[in-house]
Amino acid sequence: MNRNHWKMKLRGRSHVEEWLPAPTDPQQLDSPLEEIKAFATNFSGKLLVRHEIPIDDKMLANLVSTQFFTCIPSITQNPHQCRRCGNQLQRLFANIPCSKCGRTHVYCRKCIEMGRIMHCEPLYVWTGPTVNWKKYDQPCKWSGELTAHQQQAADQISQLIEKGSGELLVWAVCGAGKTEMLFPGLTRALQQGKRICIATPRSDVVRELLPRFQRAFPTVSIEALYGGSEHKEGKSQLILSTTHQLLRFARAFDVMVIDEIDAFPFHHDPSLAYATSRAARTDASNIYLTATPRSNQKRRISSQKLPTVFVPVRFHGEPLPEPTMKQSWDLRSSLKRHLLPSAFIQWFSKRSRPDRQLLIFVPTIELASQLVPSIQELCSQYSTKKMVDFVHAGDTNRKKKVDAFRAKKVFVLITTTILERGVTFPSVDVAILDAGHHVFDEAALVQIAGRAGRSPDDPTGEVVFFHNGKTDAMVHAIQSIKKMNKRGKEFN
Amino acid sequence: MFCIWCDTEIMIEVNWNNLFYPDHPKPLCDQCETKLDFLSGNQCTLCGRNWDFGNRCRDCARWEKDPEWQGVLTFNRSVFSYSKAIQEMVAKWKYRGDYVLVESFRQGFQAAFTKQFSFLEVAVIVPIPLSLERLSERGFNQAEALADFLNATTIQALTRIHGEKQSKKTRRERLVSTNPFEVVTHIKTPVILIDDIYTTGITIRHAAKKLRDAGCPEVYSFTLIRG
């Protein structure tokens, strides 16, 4: 009931079950069994357009007439819905005078980056024999140890995977070590011959996870799917994918893990929720990982509709640095003139660990570059180190600059919210200039605060919100961090 | 209304000017509209690119020196200069196949056409064709989509043979490479060729040459972008 309710909300009017054909009992085909098996591995659990199926026309027609493949209309009429991306916004459908069929008809604009969905071209669903995925004996070679907190979450994940059909939210603080918590459960899934997907909204997370999973499960076939990835076949038992790439899947996975369920663009774009939910089998174990649940998830947690396990303590066992707020009346006027607010200068000159690197978050790209000279001047006054740089989303040197900061070649890095997640630096102080700006919502502030104190060698770190009038987001972010620390203490 | 490029809502301010004569619904929001640069300032009289050093640019001087190509194209005019913004838009329109984006160019294309070509009393529009392979890949021909905006006689006078990607060859190679066009309708009046972009001028000149050889007295071209 809970789960169905969630799905209905994600899918709106059209339920996937209604139109997604069930596997048939296909007629005999005079192809060798090995070939059919290879097709099944390639195509089952997918929703594909013609050019994504590397089979010649004659063979494909044969597979369709024998019901190994079933064709379904790609876009419904009145109102239009795209069956690949779920789009129902009518303004994101447009007409095209199609030279293939000679008529003018709709196409979907929403998912066009993945290849255009045309009304005159069907989607292909594999309805032939299903795949028997491999059952592994001891697939996991990770030899690390979980903390008590991690273990508790890992146990619940394993239980859900064992049982199938259900949801679990893992609310783990930044730096809790959530990837490792998955390993016992995934091991269990692989022993049972289940198919697994780890999905995340952000492609850099996929790239970062791939080598870690390859090391942990060296004998398992693993594929990483993201825009621009080399392998896009998606025929492995364990798939790491951006939520975007799941637009090509349907009812594929027994275990669906969504990392950073609250991150952009997932919580902005209904088609990603649609795709993720459709990519999981109806009896799948759905596991969501987040450090900062959004309000809709929090509502479901507090009304006990979403089973939740907390991991309130970081893997190194130290509490989260609690942010402080510093008001500066001259904040906006100083920043406008590319100068630093007085409260910031005061704080900077008296930092408890002046040798610690500093990560400064600002609301806009322009401000990030404009503040460089002022920070340089301040550094030359109060510090022996003075390399200052700035970075933003469109920065082509982003990776280089982040690496330079990590290698301590840069002392102060000024950044937009682009570095709020994912990146870890062992030992930094964190300042937000103009924390009251609307780009810093509660989730962003908690994530930003989570950049400090990541290393066991330096598990503390200052986090300061500079503002000229505190916002609900700031207050709630600090409350939620304190609450987690309290939970951590109680657990101990 | 929503901007067809960035999908933000377009607020239409009602004032005394448009209260009784509402403006045409705008395809682009103001912010996106300003990203498209209309060609202006000094231009090469032959190819229409921005050029401050006399009548004809260096490329055109080179074309006109070659007896084979001399006078083949009377002149080219374009609507927009090349910019990152228009490159992105055209790429999504042409290669991703987001057909409706052509509406972004409608008004500018029509206005520039009237301004540049109304001196011609008779002329026939000929869109640069795609090869059948390319056409079936894309589902539409971008030059035809642009030609559809113009209130003039349009004739598909040419066909195109599928060949290697032009962009992979050097200028020299492209010049000597065989002409991919064939004339299917002989036209005895001036022709205005339509394409999305004039980059080196080779495609346009290949098409113009075939038309001229088949008896066309004058060939002009009009493209969306001067690359």
Ligand SMILES: [Zn+2]
């Ligand atoms: Zn319900």
Ligand SMILES: [Zn+2]
């Ligand atoms: Zn069609």
Ligand SMILES: [Zn+2]
């Ligand atoms: Zn779509």
Ligand SMILES: [Zn+2]
């Ligand atoms: Zn716009």
Ligand SMILES: [Zn+2]
């Ligand atoms: Zn020129």
